[in-house]
Structures are given as C-alpha cells and as structure tokens.
C-alpha cells in the first residue's frame with residue numbers, strides 16, 4: 001500500500017463551497033421599503049428538519065418502492081440506497097448506518113448490538129413505506145443535506161454530535177468502501193483509521209475542544225465534511241479523497257506517532273515528543289505543550305499525550321496558517337495569559353533557540369534583530385506587543401513567527417528560505433496547503449524507508 005507514489009496520483013480539489021457560506025451569512029433584505037415590498041432573495045436555514053416529509057419527497061419514496069417492486073417493505077440496505085442518495089441527497093455511505101438506525105428505531109432484531117454482521121444483515125422484519133416516512137420526521141430535510149446529516153448522526157436527545165456518534169458511520173465505510181478493502185483483515189488499523197478520521201473532523205468543527213459539534217459549526221467551517229462524505233461515494237479510489245478520510249495522511253499521522261511512541265503504550269511523554277521532527281522543538285516549548293495550556297490532553301494518564309492529542313498538535317504544527325493553529329501557538333507563548341505576547345515571553349523562548357544554535361556552531365541572530373524582523377512581519381498595532389488579532393491579520397507570516405521561537409528546524413528553514421523554491425512548490429500543487437505538502441513529503445519518505453526495510457513489519461499493514 002505504501003509503495004505507490006502519492007505525488008503522481010491524480011488529485012481532486014474540493015468544491016469551493018464559498019457560495020454556501022455567503023448565503024448563510026448574508027442578512028435579510030429589509031422587508032418593506034417605502035411602499036414597495038422588496039422580494040426576499042434569501043431564505044433562512046432551518047434549525048430543525050420538518051415534522052413531516054414534504055409531499056414531493058414522499059412521492060419519490062413511493063416511486064422507488066414501486067420501481068424496485070418492493071411490496072411488503074425494505075429488507076436490505078441495497079434496497080434503501082436509491083432513497084438515501086436520490087431523495088435524502090446523502091452519501092451512499094449513509095445507507096448502512098441509516099438502515100441500522102431504522103432497525104433500532106423500530107426495535108427490529110439485534111440491531112442495537114451494532115455488531116458488524118448485524119450492520120449489513122437483512123432486516124427480519126420488512127420496513128414499510130409508512131415506517132420509513134415515520135422515521136424521517138424531524139430528521140430528514142431533503143433541501144438541506146447538512147441539516148439531515150446533523151440530525152441523523154447525533155443522538156436524539158443531544159443538540160450536538162459527539163465522537164462516538166460517528167463510530168457506526170466509520171464502521172460502515174470500513175466495511176464497504178472498495179478503497180479500504182486492504183484494511184479489512186487488520187482490525188487494529190481499522191480502529192486507528194476511524195480514530196484518525198473522527199479526530200480530524202473534530203479538529204475542524206469542535207473549535208473549543210469540548211467534544212461537541214453543533215449545527216452552526218457544521219454549516220460554517222470548511223472543508224465541509226458533508227461534501228467529503230459525498231466525494232467518498234464518488235471515488236472508489238481512496239487516494240482521490242484528500243480531506244478527513246485520506247488514507248495517505250492517516251498513514252503519515254499514525255507512523256509519525258508510532259515512531260515517537262518508543263514503548264508503544266500509545267501514550268507520549270515529554271521525552272518522546274522531544275524526538276519529534278528530528279528534535280526540532282525546544283524543551284521550553286515541549287514543557288509548555290505538556291502544561292496543557294494550549295489545549296487539554298484527553299488521556300486519563302496525567303502528563304501523557306494520547307493519540308488524539310498528538311493529531312491535534314501535529315495539525316497545528318504542520319499547518320500554521322489556520323485559526324486553530326494560531327490559537328494553539330499563541331496560548332503556548334503567552335506565558336502569563338494576559339492576551340499579549342510581549343518581549344519577555346519571546347526572550348524566554350528565544351534564549352533556548354540561541355543556546356541550541358551555539359551548540360551546533362551556527363551563527364546566531366541577536367534578539368533585538370529578531371524583534372525587528374517580527375515587528376516588520378506581523379506589524380502589530382503596538383510594536384513589540386503581539387495579540388492574537390495581529391496574527392490573524394498576517395496569517396501568512398504567523399507561522400514563521402511561531403517557528404522562530406519554538407522549532408529549530410523551522411527556524412533555520414525560515415532563515416534560509418528560498419522564495420523561488422517556495423513559489424515553485426505553490427505552483428506544483430496550487431490546491432495544497434502546508435499540511436497537504438508535508439503529508440505528501442512524509443508519505444514518500446516513509447514509503448522509501450519501508451522499501452529499504454521490507455522485513456520491518458511494524459506499521460506495514462498486510463502487504464508482505
């Protein structure tokens with residue numbers, strides 16, 4: 001699986017989706033102006049799907065029943081598929097979970113056990129048209145697949161999606177997606193893949209890291225996970241899907257973690273993280289990460305970073321232009337938590353960078369010069385006082401600022417950057433962000449390492 005060269009694989013860009021967000025954000029036109037009524041061009045999005053399915057959708061369901069000559073009711077998920085994709089307008093990878101949810105809803109068979117076999121098993125009791133329409137009430141809004149997505153995934157009594165709600169959806173993908181067939185024999189990799197995908201979804205949508213995704217966030221943040229689910233249905237080749245479900249990116253994340261986790265207890269301590277990226281991070285930075293100020297760890301073991309925490313860190317570290325990343329690094333450097341990164345805080349982190357460079361016999365740059373560079377780059381409202389809003393205005397340079405004070409590799413790369421090379425990289429893959437580029441490079445590196453050491457089966461899956 002790792003021998004294929006990712007760079008040569010055709011890439012499919014995400015739909016921009018800009019339209020969707022602008023329609024959500026636009027304000028209502030004034031209803032009355034003078035004597036003329038201005039017609040409203042924008043309809044507000046619903047918060048709750050309608051109590052009963054619109055007539056048109058009911059008729060379409062009826063047609064699908066007739067077309068398939070289903071007389072007593074639906075018995076298999078295959079029979080449900082055209083209704084889910086054409087009437088509900090959801091990804092075909094929603095079919096199996098919905099089929100199971102129907103069985104649970106009507107208390108049919110052993111559906112609640114959610115064993116893999118039961119997920120794909122035919123229903124012992126036929127699901128009639130009436131039953132299907134009954135289940136749709138308050139869940140399906142055919143004109144608004146995002147709303148349907150939210151209400152199908154979440155638990156009925158919650159106003160949010162939590163991690164475990166996605167489990168059945170990931171299981172269905174792993175059971176039925178042709179691009180993931182090679183994982184089917186290795187339960188451990190399936191679990192890790194599912195964990196990774198879910199963590200990445202939460203990274204984008206659960207901005208506060210509370211383990212909940214609300215409808216508003218689902219409508220707002222990109223890349224839209226509903227679109228990615230659709231891409232999954234359109235591409236049997238998993239390499240075509242770059243967001244969330246990317247197998248290559250999962251492979252890179254998992255291998256990076258595995259390499260650091262020396263005792264393989266699935267937890268990292270400070271010494272493990274210090275090895276990251278060729279010992280790039282300073283000790284002060286790692287101490288700060290383990291203080292859990294930038295984000296709280298999810299592990300039950302104090303002082304240990306879990307896999308999910310590592311994914312969050314990795315995404316923040318390798319793509320430093322996103323809001324989440326900027327927040328992560330900002331809170332890391334703002335030692336006294338006063339909302340400003342001031343010169344004493346920068347000095348504290350820079351000191352160690354200088355010491356490390358001296359040890360390696362590199363030329364060092366005086367702090368005053370670095371300070372000048374940083375002021376020029378970020379141009380904060382008050383010189384020497386860097387606020388989160390300053391970084392968000394200078395998104396392109398925020399990453400360089402944080403690198404200078406935290407990572408030796410990234411600092412040196414910044415000091416010796418080659419604008420021509422950077423431009424070329426940008427032109428080679430215009431749709432790639434820093435994260436995509438890093439993953440593609442790492443995937444190549446890991447694939448080459450694996451080819452050199454065919455006996456090392458540590459993370460090589462099933463292709464021996």
Ligand code: CA
Pocket residue numbers: 333334335336337338339340341342345
């Ligand atoms: Ca501060």
